[in-house]
Amino acid sequence: MxxxxxxxxxxxxxxxxxxxxxxxxxxxxxxxxxxxxxxxDETGKSGTNPEELIAAAHASCIAMQLAHLLAENGTPAERLHSRAEVELQPAEGGGFEIRSSAITMTGSVPGLEEEKFKEIAARAKEICPVSKALGAIKVTLDARFA
Structure with a gap:
């Protein structure tokens, strides 16, 4: 594909x-x-950029992966909300580099304990294809119930 x-x-x-x-x-x-x-432009009002598009790809990939894993667990999500914040900073020696992608994931999952939600979300972060593609940078996850 x-x-x-x-x-x-x-x-x-x-x-x-x-x-x-x-x-x-x-x-x-x-x-x-x-x-x-x-x-x-930190407001983001002057147009898009590669980092914003990477953030959109990462947030959507993890949400989809988590939805799949929760359904496989027999506890489908009622609602998931993910946010990715991709950090671009000056690179040592010149230029710029993407340093990290920080994911915040909240969810409503009837019948599931929050600790199990965090465990499954961590697994989703690890196997999401976009997370794998971003292997050269730090990827963090803050998962909790909404």
């Missing part, structure tokens, strides 16, 4: 601009990208 996304970029890194043209599903498209959106 393969998935794709397309981006167009014009100009240099700091003076140029780009657009996320679209994704295979059509769920994302025609979104602005630029230096300010990536390195200067």
């Amino acid at each position: 393969k998935r794709h996304a397309e981006v167009s970029w014009k100009g240099s890194l700091t003076q140029g601009s780009g657009r996320l043209l679209g994704t295979q599903s059509g769920a994302l498209g025609d979104l602005p990208m630029g230096f300010k959106a990536r390195f200067e």
